[in-house]
Amino acid sequence: MALPKTIKIMHRNYTLVKETTKTLMTSQAYGMFKPVDGVITYVADVSHSETVDTVIHEMLHALWMLFDHDKEHEEHIVRTLSTGITTIMRDNPKLFAALQEVLNDEGKR
Numbered sequence: 001m002a003l004p005k006t007i008k009i010m011h012r013n014y015t016l017v018k019e020t021t022k023t024l025m026t027s028q029a030y031g032m033f034k035p036v037d038g039v040i041t042y043v044a045d046v047s048h049s050e051t052v053d054t055v056i057h058e059m060l061h062a063l064w065m066l067f068d069h070d071k072e073h074e075e076h077i078v079r080t081l082s083t084g085i086t087t088i089m090r091d092n093p094k095l096f097a098a099l100q101e102v103l104n105d106e107g108k109r
């Protein structure tokens with residue numbers, strides 16, 4: 001399944017750009033967040049778990065910036081949370097679809 005070309009994080013839209021490890025490994029990363037350009041880049045020629053982890057990782061960097069959190073421990077916290085969330089998603093495949101349904105039903109009860 002292809003990821004959307006754009007995503008919204010808080011009030012801002014970001015473009016999702018798919019790359020290969022060969023292209024992006026010059027930066028020694030699986031992903032990149034460019035806040036000024038509004039671009040999140042991720043590699044897609046790795047395992048599916050790594051792709052999901054990378055996209056979540058870069059989204060967390062976007063949130064980190066939007067909430068203006070202290071930069072000191074940013075990379076460590078973002079890395080551990082993205083891997084943790086990816087693991088929860090993988091181990092509970094029905095959970096996020098169910099949570100989405102709960103959001104979709106907002107205001108209906």
Ligand SMILES: [Zn+2]
Pocket residue numbers: 057061075078079
């Ligand atoms: Zn990072």
